[in-house]
Structure formats: structure tokens, C-alpha cells
Amino acid sequence: MVERTKIKIPKGVKKKVNKGEEEFPFDISPMYEGERVRKGEMFVELGGPKQTGFELILNLPSGKVDDMKATLIGDDIDSFEEGKSYSYAMIYYIAGSQLDTDIEPVVERRNHDFQNFIQGYMHLNQRYDIWVRINKEAVKKGLKSLTQIAQATMLLFKNEMPFIEKIEAVYITDGDMVKKLLDEYAMPIYEERDARVETLHDEDVEEFYSCTLCQSFAPANVCVISPDRPSLCGAITWFDGRAASRVDPEGPNKAIPKGDLIDPIGGEYTGVDEFARTESGGNVDKIKLHSFFDYPHTSCGCFEVIGFYMPEVDGIGFLHRG
Template structure:
């Protein structure tokens, strides 16, 4: 699938002399060095490229832009993976604070931070949105500090955008994963972010800005037993009939399909008649005898009852698994998930949740 379907080439220019870039490299398989990274586009001043440290095992991508509001800045973040994935020999997975960049050993020494900075600076400048400053952070101490700041900014954006599904007439679809999963579509509602963490407000702004065009409006239609008639019709059309119905807040009956970059997977534990929640970083077996990676191979790109990919932000949703009993049905969580939920989940519920090791 050509990236020009998603990004207007007249608006974005990333042709550089330092490395080969092309839309053909979107979705290429890359093996090599893994880099932990984050992305943050925010309102700020200044121009040019600032490099902090030498590329080893971490990379913070902080882009400051002027002439836009905060929701537009947050939407422009979705441009970052699209640009980075056009670099030959580089694969950019996941979003926000959970980014993993894989760089082929063949290009690692050739692909300097200055080169990456040039690509991002040129691309964002070509949008004519105001001043642009690209800061690339490879120093671990500075990276850790800025990672925490990025998390807080993303958290605040999520909280500010919190409205109910009943307050809007439309949800948004996302087909960015169709590069690898041709029939997959995510449905993003105000109370259910995408599994990779995109919230409704970001998808709405991205659709209106027409910079990243894999988001699109989906009229809700009538709601019947937790399902939306028009949403079901659109999902069936996009999936070519493979998925006919979805319940946004269920994993037991017609759950949404799971895309490439789920932050978490929720699964059913028959022996407990309850749910477990596991994060991508948990490498041990879950109570159903499978690791995150093994579960993901089963569910990716599919609708599999008893499993569903979600984002961390969805755990805070008032409609969290509402159709299946919500938090009272959760009986197990990986340690990172438990640490994340302990500040907002009822203490009585927390006592019943077994924590992995």
C-alpha cells in the first residue's frame, strides 16, 4: 500500500542526501539494533535541529512547532512514524512513550542523528505550519527526564479530551495497520482509544487536517445491545465481510479486532471466569499458559472472542469492558499493569487481582 494514500506528497518532503528514503520501505522487515524511543510534538519556539548525545540504545524525538494549537500538535505526532518508516533499513513501531525503533546493522553507522534530524525538520517545515525545532535526545539521563515529561503531556491531553460516546455523532476509523493487515480497521470512540493509544480527539483533528489520511469519520447510527448499526456496516465493508459486528466494550462477544501495535492484551481465563491484562513488556507466561507475544500471534488482525488488544488509556474509560462486567471481572494483571491501575481502580477490586511475577 503506497504511503501517498495517507500523506499528501505535496505537503511532506523528506528527500535527503544522507540516506535512502521512499514510501516503498513502509512495512519492510528489519532486523538489527533495537532502540527504545518516544515521540512528542508540542507547541514551542525556536528553529533548527538540536542533537543531545550519541545514538546507542535510546532516542527521544521532541519536535516543537509554532502557529498551531495543542490538539493539532498532538495530531502531528502521528506523522512521525510515517516519516521514519520511509527510511530504508529502519522500522518504527508503536506510539508515544512506547516506541521501538529497529535499525539494520548495515545502516546503523551511516544513519546519524543529524540525518534523522534533517528528515524530520525538512518534513515538518514543508507543512508550512510555523517555526519548527527538532530535538533528538540520545543521552540516557536527558532521555529519561524527557520521557517522563512526554508521558505527563500525553496523559494531560487524554484527560482534556475526555467526553462520552453519547455526546458525539461520529467515531473515527483507522486503517494504518492495513500495510500489513489488509482487512483490519480500528474504531476509535471518545471512550475507547485505539490499541496503540490514539485518542478520539487526535483522530478527529487528523481527519480534519488531512495531513495523515488513514483516519476517517464513521457515523454511529442506532445503538442496539452495545453495537452501532452504521459502525458494523462500515467495519463489514472494510474487512470485506470477515468481521460483521463489533462491540467496542466487550472481549467475550464480537470484540474489536486487534491491530499491530496494541499496548496491552486482555484475555479470558475460563478457570476463573475472569479477565487478565498483560502488557507487551511482560515476557512470562500468563495464567492461560501463553505469553503476550504468543497471544498476539493468535489475535493480530483478527476478531477472536476472549481476546482483545487495548491501550493503557482505555483502562481509565468509564465504559471499560462495560458489556462484560468491567473491573469486577478482572482477576489477574502483569506487574506494570497493576502499577498503572492502582491509583484509579477501586481498592476492593485491586485486592482481588492477582499480580504476575
């Protein structure tokens, strides 16, 4: 197992620390989920297609987590140049008696969920594909530091996921440091998570798991996570879904009994079809987990890879988001 440790902050780097915000200069509400920040409305862009970015959750012993402390390394909003793009890393250390490393990816994926509660702040994608935009209006209203975003996000984590007893955030905008940490710190953990599920297949388990986090963007999307099919965003494997379901059975990751196998090639199960009908509000009748043409899986906007059919060569192509 890759060792979980705090990052080492070099001496002499630009650093800002925040231990608590009494008031925020922005609203926080689920009503802002789905809010988009278009290019003309954008004050600044973080990560995305032009710069390196990632987000990472690490479970640590309680004594090593400084609760509600937010640290920023690098330039901040009040020194950003309007219209520019910057590198961005968000690292959270969490602690709690019910937590272990299995829950890390599940909590990590909720960063997307909670940060979109913040008015004027758009968060897209996951892991090393994160893409954030901050609205000009948010800056005019008083958003001057990413530590304010970190504080608001940590409050949401603790309010919505009470099994998190302590949380600490480190945000980084120093481009060289973000790239180094992605390569040497985050990628080994992502790869370790993915490797766990490589020898497990759909026929080896009795239930799959759902993810409905993206229904604020795609209301009819029902993400079904099986051993052979991770979440569309690439961030949650079958093991992650199982861990989330056990900790929060009424949350966005629910167990889906497979039911009877209808199509062994396309991957259709009675339990999945029934769940899809219920969770999509009747918009989806069937899902074949491994089919391009016959009742394909639904999609949100956070998919990591898209597949497409090329009739000219009667072949399948894949396009990676990066």
C-alpha cells in the same frame, strides 16, 4: 494547561546540529512500511523493552521554531556499539497558522508512519513505548547520524502535512536526560491529553473516528476511536481524532457516523459496521467496541494493552506492553 516550551539543553553535553541534508544514504518510500529489522540484522536498538524512550510533538509560536534544524544530544550512530540498546527520545516543535495543541497527538502518531518510510529503519509503537531498530545494511550504506533520520522525517512531515509551516527536531540518546525528560516534560502532557476525554462517553457524541495508520502492518485492521475507547496504540483519543479529521478529512482519521445502536452492552452501531466492511476490504463485517467474544475489535501490532479470558477462573486479565 501544561505549558509548551522548548527543553533546556545543559551546557557541556555532547551535541550535534544539522540544518539540512542535500542527499540521504537511504531510500525513502511507502514501500518500506512493514519492513522488519530482526535481531540478527540489527546494528543497534533504540528504546524498546530494554531502554527508556519516548516521542513528543509540541505546537509552539512560529518565532520559536527554527525550521528544519535537527539537534542530537548524546552519542550518535557512528559511536554506538553494534548490537547494543540505547535510550532514545524524539521531540519535534511544530508551528503553523492552522495548528493548536489539539493537533499535537495526531501529528505525533504520524512519526510512526513516516519513519517507516525510511529503508533500514524500523519504528514501532508510540509515546513512551517506542521501539526502533536500525539495520546493519543501512549503516554500511552511509547512515552515520540520527540527524539524517530527523531531517528525512521532518521533510516527510512537511510534504505530507502542509499545514505544518515550520518544524524542528531534537533527538536525545543520553540515558539520564531521556528519563528525566520523560518524567518531568513528556508525562504531564500525555496525562493532560488523556484527562480531557475521561468525562465524555460514547452516548454523548454523534460520530466516532477512524485510524488506519497501521494498515501497512495489519491490512484488515480498522481502528475505531470513541470517547470510551481510544486507539489501540493508546496515542489517539476521540478529541485527537476529531482534530485530525477537521484538518485532513481525507487522511487516516475519518469521521464515522454512529448510525443506530444495535447492542448497547457490546457497543455495536450500524455506522461502525458499515465503515468496517468498507475500510477492511470486506474482511470485517461487524465490530463490537466493548466485546471480548462477540465480534471483537480488530487489532494491529501496536496495541498498548491486551486483554485475555481465563476460563480457569472465568475472569478477564490485562497485560500492559511495558
